[in-house]
Amino acid sequence: MTVPSGAVVEVDRLVREFTVREPVPGRRLRRRARRVRAVDEMTFAVGPGEAVGYIGANGAGKSTTIKMLAGILVPTAGSVRTCGLEPIRDRRALSRRIGVVFGQRSQLWWDLPLSESFAILGAIHRLEPDALASRRAELVEELELVEFWSTPVRQLSLGQRMRAEVAAALLHRPELVVLDEPTIGLDVLSKQRLREFLVHERRTRGTTLLLTTHDMGDVERLCERVLVVDHGRLAYDGTLSGLGATVAAERILVVDLAEPVADLQVPGTRHLGSEGEGVRQRLAFDPATTTAAAVLAAVQTRAEVRDLSVAEPDVEDVVRRLWARNRAVGAGGRPGSA
């Protein structure tokens, strides 16, 4: 993939190793040190304004890469440049230009209301009072923070807190926003709000977005480019639709019917299973060839639908299939290097 000059993120044969100490069998006090490669010769670049989904299974090396981009971890080998800066050496300057959200960590003051946290963050980033006030007003409105603006952070729900976390990371108008699992544990509505906000932010400010996620929905709605990482190596770099073509990302429609019905056979779907003698049935379909609405309409001609849900495939599922396909092809080369 070609990247416009002046890339926001440039990673070149990046390597990161960790030392793992493990007990030696039979020798109770002895421990053996073993080097583990979390990131293995990774090379990619992200241009200004791009939205990139960085996906892979747990332990694939996603967070390690992000920590190197942000200047928290030093690479073992290779090079990384973020916003044209060297992350470790120029971390002070870099921290003013990037915003990072770690889904599992908080940057807010637990005992203080959001209003206080944002005042402190404004001071930390040395924002002029006017600049702080206008940006804060913008974020409060777009992320709908006003109803819990004076509530101590420890009393917020997860969805409220994550919206606040994203606002906190974007307060200083960073040109690169890195989100590590931003929607983990969120309900559908909160996810939706957060995604809409990020889309809006990108459109209005041209912010570059890099996010890791387990949620295919995040990738579909936010990213035009996907990097799949597996065992520290880049397994795929290209568009999401390209990835979908390589390993059809199926949806699963679960319907609860008014009364037991024989296994449904709907064109364009695969019947995965039935429960309660056919009261609940599961159908897999490819969103590229049909829609949930069309499948549902077809089901409704045969039975009365009481309830339904649509499950999105897990990123790990997609990666697993990508690799299974890759092995089937043989060679061991990297698939789909677009």
Add this chain to the structure above:
Amino acid sequence: MSPVTESRLRAGLLWSLVRAGFAEQAHYRLAVAAGLFTNVVFGFIRAAVLFAALDASTTAFAGYDRATLGGYVWISQALLGAVTLMVPVSPVEERIKNGDIAVDYLRPVPLVAAFALPAVGRAAYSLLPRGVPAVVVGLLTTGWFLPATPGPYLLGALSVAVAVVASYLGVHCIGLLGFWVVDTRGIKAFYGILGTFLAGLFVPVDLFPEWLRTLAAFTPFPTFLQYPVDVLSGRVLGAAAWQHLGVQLAWGLGLLALALLLERLGRRHLEVQGG
């Protein structure tokens, strides 16, 4: 950005971090009340023991009489909530352990500032509600011990401020050891026991035998409690008081340098160990 704007924004940052600590502490009013209660009870016990020792003593008792000894006990009780001594724990340690330190590293502020300034705010909050009542109880039960001239109050305020910062920096350094040591409980217990004793919490440092006083002088602990108590109570005056303040500042700067060094080494180590 002009230098004036720059320094104004920097002052704003310092102030907002101090205020954050103050506001955080304000959420724990019950803890402040409980702390006051403990301070007062403990003060009575200490006063009783030391008065008994004074009555039984045949020596000069380092120049203490009933009033000045009462002043030592109750002023030190008043400062106990503000200086970090009894519970030598810094929040930085917890954040290193659970990995939240990554968030702190992403900010354009040194760790030591991000943690020491809120500690000053917390101390400021507990100083008045815990300190003033302790002194009042002391005055009611042992008689007048406060100095009559303004000097000790002015220098005393400075001395207390330095002791608050320096004593926090001490536990901050202990907390930063969390980069290398998985469990610092033993180190903290040692620091707490040695520190409270050498700071002069149980027995005034001037009553220590010669060798122990010398040993104490090689540690920062007396400057965390005994020194501000001496200055504030007017036990040391004029040049001697300024000398106390100078020694306090020297230890404070030394601990600041150590904290910055550990921060730098710790960053490199975290890079080795992974986040």
